[in-house]
Amino acid sequence: MGSTAGVGMRMGMDDRERVIGDAVAFVRARTDIQPRAGIVLGSGLGAFADDVEGPVRVPFGEIPGFPDASIAGHAGTLTAGHVSGVPCIVMQGRFHRYEGHDAATTALPARLLVRMGIRVLVLTNAAGGIQRTLQPGDLMLIDDHINLTGANPLIGSVLEGETRFPDMSEPWDRELQRLAEDVAAGEGIPLRRGVYCALHGPSYETRAEVRMLERLGADAVGMSTVPEVLVARAAGVRVLGISLITNPAAGLAASPLDHDEVLEVGRRAADALRRLLRGVLAAGAASA
Numbered sequence: 001m002g003s004t005a006g007v008g009m010r011m012g013m014d015d016r017e018r019v020i021g022d023a024v025a026f027v028r029a030r031t032d033i034q035p036r037a038g039i040v041l042g043s044g045l046g047a048f049a050d051d052v053e054g055p056v057r058v059p060f061g062e063i064p065g066f067p068d069a070s071i072a073g074h075a076g077t078l079t080a081g082h083v084s085g086v087p088c089i090v091m092q093g094r095f096h097r098y099e100g101h102d103a104a105t106t107a108l109p110a111r112l113l114v115r116m117g118i119r120v121l122v123l124t125n126a127a128g129g130i131q132r133t134l135q136p137g138d139l140m141l142i143d144d145h146i147n148l149t150g151a152n153p154l155i156g157s158v159l160e161g162e163t164r165f166p167d168m169s170e171p172w173d174r175e176l177q178r179l180a181e182d183v184a185a186g187e188g189i190p191l192r193r194g195v196y197c198a199l200h201g202p203s204y205e206t207r208a209e210v211r212m213l214e215r216l217g218a219d220a221v222g223m224s225t226v227p228e229v230l231v232a233r234a235a236g237v238r239v240l241g242i243s244l245i246t247n248p249a250a251g252l253a254a255s256p257l258d259h260d261e262v263l264e265v266g267r268r269a270a271d272a273l274r275r276l277l278r279g280v281l282a283a284g285a286a287s288a
């Protein structure tokens, strides 16, 4: 657990401002980096953190208010440094509702990045493919989302720099999507596009749930990412989202779902994602 007394699985409403302030002060004491981009790496996608030049690494457990990331495949490390010449902070690992964390804790790493002054937040995740043409190993640009987690980190008093009722007509930045598509075309990386639906987990979906999600308009399903885009948009930060499709969603393939398979597909596709992220940053995603 983090070192701030009284902060654990459940963060009291009034604690949130203090917790974020303490976390920002702690990270600023460890690095001079003024990040322009924040990058959150999903399950099995942590390899991109090795691309950070001049890295300063801070385990999540050392940051006041941050619980230790516990799930396999999530190292739980903040890495500050440069990627493609852009000052960045990379979050390897995140906190999920299914680990018992409340909505405020799931949004804590993203809020820390926002408070550190990022212009652009890049969110990545592993997801199950619902759209029939999506294959394991495909990268999918998130062009919209559906929040079926039943949670929202913006509930409660409005935090500094956030707005009460953020517009969600276009949470995923169009210009950043175009930039990502240009970079992907140049690198020869196939890039799909679709709607990401977030569920609570930790159980994978039933076949009936997957049929329901398909009818609701979801192309991919996962258990993260939505809390982070909500807090970023509440603060006016532009967001790019990329899902790695690790498996066909339940019932769309012959075999049952297995977390090790999710991680293995992540490792194999990590190189394409790395090139895409480096290219997007080099192309000036965070310079506007």
Ligand code: HPA
Residues within 6 Å of the ligand: 126, 127, 128, 129, 204, 205, 221, 222, 223, 246, 247, 248, 249, 250, 257, 262
């Ligand atoms: N469902 C939910 N989350 C996931 C999946 C899935 O099929 N694959 C990877 N994360």
